[in-house]
Amino acid sequence: MQEKRTMQRTARFHRPIPGRQRGAALVIGLILLLVLTVLAISGVNSASLEFFMAGNEQFRQNAFQAAETGIEQALVRGQFAASGLPTDTEAIPGNNTPSDAYTAVISKPLGNTPQPAIWGNSWDSFSTFHFDITSTGSSVRSAQAVNVQGVARVVPYDSQTQAPGQGLGNSLN
DSSP states (O other), rough: HHHHHHHHHHHHHOOOGGGEEEEEEEEHHHHHHHHHHHHHHHHHHHHHHHHHHHHHHHHHHHHHHHHHHHHHHHHHHOOOOOSOOTTTEEEOOBOOOSSOEEEEEEOOOTTTOHHHHOSSSSTTTTTEEEEEEEEEEETTTTTTEEEEEEEEEEOOOTTOOOTTSSSSSSSSO
């Protein structure tokens, strides 16, 4: 008899009763599947966004490097002439590749006015002329970079510069 009771209990636990099933496992499984799908889609979107961000940074760096190339070419090819009109500019021809390009312009920001040396022993020895190189680099996806480099050309003393005591004063304060 004891054996029969044990079999009945075991059978009752292993054999579901059809009228009492409600499908909770199916609903919970579907909800978990939905959550995993949303997480997977979010991960794919995040990865693709990071991919585009890395590409944009690379294009920005290419534009920066193209602008730097324009400055180097201006330093090599530029005349940096102290003569001429104060507003004269010199255009440095750029490259015309479809991916990266630059244009460079040399200008005279101080109106071609020679600047005196700092007051002291070398006052009557030299003057300086200042130039600006403005280089614009561009890359694909409309990436652009504008770099400006100042250049000072040291020349022998020019009588057009200010006399000692004017402008800079008599001290190095």
